[in-house]
Amino acid sequence: MWRQALIAFFPLAVLIAIPLLLRPAERQRSAGPDDGGGDRLVIVTPNSESIRYEFGRAFREYYRRRFGREITLEWRTPGGTSDIVRFIADSYEAAFRNAWNADPANPPWTDAIAAGFADPGVQPGNARPREVVAARRKFLASQVGIGIDLMFGGGQFDQRRQADKGYAVDAGMQRLHPDWFRPEIMPQQFSGETFYDPDGRYYGACLAAFGLCWNRQRLAAMTDPSPPRTWAALGEPRFFQQIAIADPTKSGSVNKCFEMMVQQQM
Numbered sequence: 001m002w003r004q005a006l007i008a009f010f011p012l013a014v015l016i017a018i019p020l021l022l023r024p025a026e027r028q029r030s031a032g033p034d035d036g037g038g039d040r041l042v043i044v045t046p047n048s049e050s051i052r053y054e055f056g057r058a059f060r061e062y063y064r065r066r067f068g069r070e071i072t073l074e075w076r077t078p079g080g081t082s083d084i085v086r087f088i089a090d091s092y093e094a095a096f097r098n099a100w101n102a103d104p105a106n107p108p109w110t111d112a113i114a115a116g117f118a119d120p121g122v123q124p125g126n127a128r129p130r131e132v133v134a135a136r137r138k139f140l141a142s143q144v145g146i147g148i149d150l151m152f153g154g155g156q157f158d159q160r161r162q163a164d165k166g167y168a169v170d171a172g173m174q175r176l177h178p179d180w181f182r183p184e185i186m187p188q189q190f191s192g193e194t195f196y197d198p199d200g201r202y203y204g205a206c207l208a209a210f211g212l213c214w215n216r217q218r219l220a221a222m223t224d225p226s227p228p229r230t231w232a233a234l235g236e237p238r239f240f241q242q243i244a245i246a247d248p249t250k251s252g253s254v255n256k257c258f259e260m261m262v263q264q265q266m
Contacts, residue, residue, distance in 0.1 A: 039070070039071045039072070041073050041074065041150065044076045044088070044152070045076070046154065047153045076148070081153065081155070081253070085154075088151070091148075096144050097109055097114070099142060100113070113132055115132075139166060170199055172200065173200060212234075222238055231261045
């Protein structure tokens with residue numbers, strides 16, 4: 001048993017060690033607000049360290065060439081996409097509540113205002129309380145922020161929800177670089193997926209796909225040792241309690257994977 005565990009652990013250790021050994025000598029900048037050097041970008045993300053490293057390294061090099069100065073990337077990783085969505089919502093509610101209560105002209109803060117100030121369905125004349133409509137209007141016109149510049153990851157569904165609530169705003173990228181958004185370079189939609197918001201509030205950063213992997217030793221111990229070749233095969237009785245997957249209530253990627261599987265079967 002120990003021998004099998006060591007055999008299984010060794011490739012994993014090699015995979016972890018290779019990026020560390022091959023990492024450039026460039027110092028990783030992930031300091032906080034007291035770093036004291038250059039500009040700073042605060043990013044909240046569910047992405048792993050390897051993705052943060054590659055994107056961060058490339059962006060720092062670009063920023064150095066483009067502007068002639070350094071930038072600090074301050075990564076914040078409170079959990080998966082669902083955790084980040086809750087974190088952003090709670091942070092905006094606290095920030096806007098403080099701004100609302102600071103204005104003596106506003107009525108007292110209520111649960112209805114808390115539930116409605118970021119609700120995109122709140123519009124004048126749709127039977128919502130007057131103070132809720134006023135709170136929604138004031139929130140969209142305000143400069144209330146939560147100290148985060150960018151949400152990196154989560155997929156189009158969650159990014160659109162943040163934009164509709166008013167948490168994400170236009171960064172001006174389409175005005176600065178219209179050539180990036182020509183249909184042959186980056187189409188707005190492809191194969192049913194939206195790659196960027198026409199209002200400039202979110203953009204796709206890369207294309208990704210999902211796949212299956214399996215443990216050959218576990219398969220060999222089954223009556224039917226054939227590996228699963230399709231998503232539907234995972235529903236076979238022989239795989240009952242044999243499958244590991246991230247919690248879709250916490251992982252936006254797995255949630256999207258489930259959505260794609262349902263669409264495929266439909």
